[in-house]
Amino acid sequence: MREQLQELLEKRVQQCVSQKNRSSTHFCPKIELKKEGLAKRSGEIIKAKSIGNIISVDHGQEEKSSVQYNVHFKYLVKHKDMLFLEEQIEERRAEFYKGILIEDHEINRYAEPKEDTELKIEKEDSEERIVYEYNRLRAVQYAERWWNSYNPAYETFEVNCTNYISQCLHAGGGPMRGYPNRGAGWWMMNKNWSYSWSVANSMRIHLPRASIGLRAKEVTSPEELMLGDVICYDFQGDGRFDHTTIVTAKDANGMPLVNAHTTNSRMRYWAYEDSTAYTPNIKYKFFTIVDDQ
Known part of the structure; x- marks a missing residue:
């Protein structure tokens, strides 16, 4: 499983700097959206790196396994005459059947039910004053x-x-x-x-x-x-x-x-x-x- 995930990450890194991705069987829409957004702003990813870390492995029934892992992506971005390093940690889940990778996706925490909390409107004392400087x-x-x-x-x-x-x-x-x-x-x-x-x-x-x-x-x-x-x-x-x-x-x-x-x-x-x-x-x-x- 580890080797298959490593191969997948290597293909995603290659996609970051490649100009021909859409025909690839490992096409990642998220990376393509990042590249398209940068291109509209006259920018590009000139180098990329990923480091994966397996968090847990769940061996289910019928020869199915689920792996939760994190990936630390580093993108060296050139934007006009400026260079900067963008970093992001993806939390992902991969599904395997008989040891073969069949699905891999990023976990979207914002798709989960939202906490039902509301801010109560408070009555503030107009005479109270808290002086501070924002650094x-x-x-x-x-x-x-x-x-x-x-x-x-x-x-x-x-x-x-x-x-x-x-x-x-x-x-x-x-x-x-x-x-x-x-x-x-x-x-x-x-x-x-x-x-x-x-x-x-x-x-x-x-x-x-x-x-x-x-x-x-x-x-x-x-x-x-x-x-x-x-x-x-x-x-x-x-x-x-x-x-x-x-x-x-x-x-x-x-x-x-x-x-x-x-x-x-x-x-x-x-x-x-x-x-x-x-x-x-x-x-x-x-x-x-x-x-x-």
């Missing part, structure tokens, strides 16, 4: 340090994207407030947390509505975002947001490159058009963090 460099440094690992000082979730972004914002100076009311403020402490800290839809509601503590201003386009700002994603376009990322760099066109968890990623193009969770109905919210300085 964008520190937020980005934290995002880079922990993009593919988990800070043991915090709880970790299966869908960890918003928790990771909250940690980045806190590292940048965003002040926690509201404990112990889960529907108030933005916080994580004593093995508990607010909805706005850990749930993508609740963070999307909280950031522009907050008038004290951590808050943000919604802008209309990704070009307006700075390093350390936040993008929220509604993959299905149903009004309930699923995912959150943080801006950690800009490409040669001044468009955001982002880091994220759940599908751990760094320096990924903001639009997520190559994501397994992407649909044509996707909607975005762009938030720039504000402070008292």
Whole structure:
């Protein structure tokens, strides 16, 4: 099984830099979407590398086996006169019958049932004032340090994207407030947390509505975002947001490159058009963090 998976990964790496893929029996739509998106922006993948790691093997009945594994992809991207390294961790499952690979697919955590949580609208004291300065460099440094690992000082979730972004914002100076009311403020402490800290839809509601503590201003386009700002994603376009990322760099066109968890990623193009969770109905919210300085 290991040898077959390794061969599959080698073919996907070859597809990243090859100009003729569609006739291949190992054609990967996700890689082709990434390449097409880069080509539209005058970019290309000039080198790719993958490292696989088997997590578990389930030997089922009737000579069937299921393997869950992770793949660390590294893409050296040339965008106009700029070079950068994009990285992504794919969580995948392969199915075998009599030792022969018959199916392989990426696991889409956003296709699973969504947690039924809502942010309660709080009554804020207009006289309360929390002065803070948002240090964008520190937020980005934290995002880079922990993009593919988990800070043991915090709880970790299966869908960890918003928790990771909250940690980045806190590292940048965003002040926690509201404990112990889960529907108030933005916080994580004593093995508990607010909805706005850990749930993508609740963070999307909280950031522009907050008038004290951590808050943000919604802008209309990704070009307006700075390093350390936040993008929220509604993959299905149903009004309930699923995912959150943080801006950690800009490409040669001044468009955001982002880091994220759940599908751990760094320096990924903001639009997520190559994501397994992407649909044509996707909607975005762009938030720039504000402070008292």
